[in-house]
Amino acid sequence: MAPIPTSGLMFSADGKMATLQASDIPIIDQPRWPAMDAETTPAFLSFKLVFKSTDEPVKYENPMQQYRFEGFKATAQLEATIRVPAIGFTFKTDPLEQSSCDFAVMGIEVNGRYYEAGKD
């Protein structure tokens, strides 16, 4: 989980589309992970992720675990580039529109100390 600047997450005026974007996030290439002595090589990830809400509502709630998510099923598409400069390797996905995902939702979450306060 990484903090991102405000400019990295944009919403459409109606709130039904969200675009998450980041450039050159420092990551590592670790081909032999999860081996204990797996060597690592610095790498960088840039990506653009677009969520689009559908009209199908969802609500996931568990009072015992003190969380509630209310929102909509969504679609999500992703394009990304990964660079491993030390070995001159890059991988670039096809354009955003050519990707798909199996599960996506977007909405509002409350949990922990905010759970009871947010009840209807």
Place this chain on the structure above:
Amino acid sequence: MSAAHWFGPVLDRRNLLKLAAAAAAGLPQTVLRAQSEAPGCAPAIPQNHAPSNGGNCPYPIPWLDKNGNHNQSPMPNVELSNIYHFKGRLARCNGFHGMGTDSHGNRLAWGTPTTDYSYMAGEYWAARQPHQAIFAHT
């Protein structure tokens, strides 16, 4: 859980599926270049016997953290947030499918059931006060 079985086995040459997992699990202090270095969130040492209020880091989800994980694969009826004591906008997705090209011109498939991305934008509670922030899980 692994955030990041990003590429499928077809990319075994570099096994890049480990990249994002390492980013999520192995480099907890990494930040985007686009922003300034995040302030340290470790609890400050109280002076003059004052009580400690803890640090500014978000709380992990308790029942996931106890198993050494900070999140779980998104699906219906599970906690989708990575942060406990949170309220705000959240989106989560996984199971990407797509194709791409490497620097040698090879066409490769990417995406697995655990290719998992999210954003959390809103308020979290830590150090006995609310904080506003945006986080991404990659």
